[in-house]
Amino acid sequence: MVRPVTDDDIGLKVLREASAEAAEIIDIVAIHGIGAHPDDTWCKNVGTAESPQWVNWLDKQDMLPAVAPHARIMRYGYQSQWFGEEATRQKASTVAQRLLGALHRNRKEYPFRPLIFIAHCFGGLVVLKALLDARYDKDYWPGIFDSTAGLLFFGTPFRGAEGMSQMEMLEAAPREYHEDEVQTDVLKILDPGNEFLQEVVDQFGKMRRQGNRAEVACFYELKSSNVGKIVGKQDRTRFVVSESSGCLNLSDRTSKFSLSRTHFDMNKFRKPTEEDFETVRDVVEKMIGVSPRLVLARS
Known part of the structure; x- marks a missing residue:
């Protein structure tokens, strides 16, 4: 059961301030997918169902903050529930514009500070749209496009989510919820061929060919997920985003990595010694290392 997203959960929230001089700081921003809570989506339960103990790898001292001590770590939240009483009509382009506004407000003093995005599923499509909008209107969104040095995509369906089609989702939802409790706009972009x-x-x-040569890392799932449990009670175990859909074309600055996880826990880690976290850590370290040079070259 997804925890309701309140007004206090929406927007850009600083999880960890950087331990460095202002000139050395980079910004890392994490963006969740649909039907997810902006904080819980990055948390792994290391306790039990009765006595949960949540680990958020974005702000746990020996995880991302240890990898990026000179980073201001933030997460962006938006209303992403598309069924139930809290259902919200939402589109990638709308969320992208709100994300740009939040970044602009929070980076006014240092608009050209290096920027790294971490995104899960639909959140990755929001990032793509935001960067496109920022590029075409640099005067309105100063620094955001030119400062973006790294992109980590976890299960982002660049060619659609094959695991459960929009039609299947729409057929399942009305069996559990009233018609006015189901918003479908956000699902359309997940259909292959949209x-x-x-x-x-x-x-x-x-x-990317014409300008921004940011480092891109695409992570894809190795385990299938029970997608039927999303809106109904019927089990449907499938891969949500395949390797081919979850990975952009490889190049000198675009790479892909497998994670031994399902689609719904590939963005959650419990401790720094997990092999999958170590894979992500290596990618982040590389992006941090090249980010000052990339941003300086563009400026």
């Missing part, structure tokens, strides 16, 4: 999805991914590819 024109908006294809356009965003194609434009991002062109953008």
